[in-house]
Amino acid sequence: MRQAWWLWVRVSRGRLIDFHDKIDALKAKGRYRSLTLPRGVDLTSNDYLGLAGHPVLREAAISYLQNGGDIGAGGSRLLRGHCAEHAALEEYAAMFFAAPRALYLSSGYQANVTLFQTLATRHDVIIFDEYVHASAREGIQNSHAQHMRVQHNDVNAFEDACKNAQQKVSATAGGKIWISIESVYSMDGDVAPLDALYKLAERYDAMLVIDEAHGTGVMGANGKGVSEELIAQHGYARIVTLHTCGKAMGVAGSLMCASDGVIDMMINAARGFIYSTAPMPLQAYLVQKSLEIIGSGEGDVRRARLDGLNKKAQQIFGGSGTCIVPIVIGDDARAVEIADMLQRKGWDIRAIRPPSVPEATARLRLSLNADLGEDVLDAFAADYAGIVNS
Ligand SMILES: Cc1ncc(COP(=O)(O)O)c(C=O)c1O
Incomplete structure (x- = not known):
């Protein structure tokens, strides 16, 4: 009786909590996601005006x-x-x-x-x-x-x-x-x-x-x-x-x-x-x-700074001149690999993959904020070019 109960627990537990096949499939597709703490220069958050720590x-x-x-x-x-x-x-x-x-x-x-x-x-x-x-x-x-x-x-x-x-x-x-x-x-x-x-x-x-x-x-x-x-x-x-x-x-x-x-x-x-x-x-x-x-003068100053950065990023990477700059890579695994290499160089930039974006358009989502200096964009662009051209 006791043995049958244990068997039931093991079988039902296995059925209820074992998602390894699904997780493995995500990994095989280059679509596995995990939580990563912020580290490096913020090129990824939506804190566009830099107010989160104001x-x-x-x-x-x-x-x-x-x-x-x-x-x-x-x-x-x-x-x-x-x-x-x-x-x-x-x-x-x-x-x-x-x-x-x-x-x-x-x-x-x-x-x-x-x-x-x-x-x-x-x-x-x-x-x-x-x-x-x-x-x-x-x-x-x-x-x-x-x-x-x-x-x-x-x-x-x-x-x-x-x-x-x-x-x-x-x-x-x-x-x-x-x-x-x-x-x-x-x-x-x-x-x-x-x-x-x-x-x-x-x-x-x-x-x-x-x-x-x-x-x-x-x-x-x-x-x-x-x-x-x-x-x-x-x-x-x-x-x-x-x-x-x-x-x-x-x-x-x-x-x-x-x-x-x-x-x-x-x-x-x-x-x-x-x-x-x-x-x-x-x-x-x-x-x-x-x-x-x-709504204050400080808001205007921060927006003006951000506009300058947006224009510069548009010159380098294209896009629409807003603070969201898509750098489309295409392949999921390649996007993750490039993001990893950039992270190792001190840039906090993340790969965005389907289903968040359409198939075959995996990308780095470069997101600008008013606290970044324009020289930062030059340094990031140089590192990015070094990685994709190597
Ligand atoms: C366009 C858009 N709408 C809504 C949301 C959801 O907002 P929240 O993060 O406050 O839940 C997001 C978040 O990423 C978004 O990008």
Whole structure:
């Protein structure tokens, strides 16, 4: 009896936890991933403005705690987890992004997933750029809406999809069209044709969801994102913007900016918002401090420095002149090998492989930040050339 029990434990354990075949397959394909601590010169983080360790944010964190500020929220926002820091941040962010309302969520991933799941109904059609982030895709796929994938940044393809979607939604009562894009694409660094896509949204009565994860803080005249001017002209009647707070803002979480109706609907029906502990109030407080820096003269100085670096990197490696510079290698294993060699020379740069990027486009994602000197780019370029030409 005892023997049979042990046999059962061993067999079931083996079945439940043995993923070696899958792990080995990833290794054989050059797609195995492991966690590596930061080391060397940062050419990989999304801390574009260098705010993650900024003295003003450190000081703000210390004085917040010394003055008795709470660390954890203790519950969902709809219960006791709604804190004064969340309310203050949302009011400030609405003003900063010139939005009717803002909602602070735990992460950009959570925001994207819940947004589409909550707002898009089975009568709706979501048209999405093929390169939108995994979190947007997750939300789109988990929503009840029909969806259409469109070739990257191709306005004609978006228009064809809109025509198609219009026929589908007009057949059902109250169906809407959604267009999901990023302002600056996370793996290619190129910018969406926002004006043309907004015109389509107007023409086809669609809602444009702009993920500003990589635009916030660094793009727009005042660091409000690529959509800053579009919003100044048209407001939020048919726009929703997402501003993740863990990239140029240097903190964590995400701000959704939208009309009253959209934000109310999220508060009332977004499962990822309702059934989740609120982000730390300390975090909300620091995001607000970060927005204050971004909107200040210091924000302008940091953006100007970054622009200089972006231009220089574009001259050396091509790309779109933003702070994300893809150096496409192609083969997965080769990309990892080059990244390893660069890491050994003191550069923290990582290989990005499928499924994060399309097949055969494994790459080094060079990401610039305002604290880097231009001489650093020359030194990196020399090391890179030495490795690929050897
Ligand atoms: C375009 C885009 N949207 C959303 C996210 C998710 O944001 P967060 O890291 O806050 O979950 C990312 C993160 O990499 C991203 O690149």
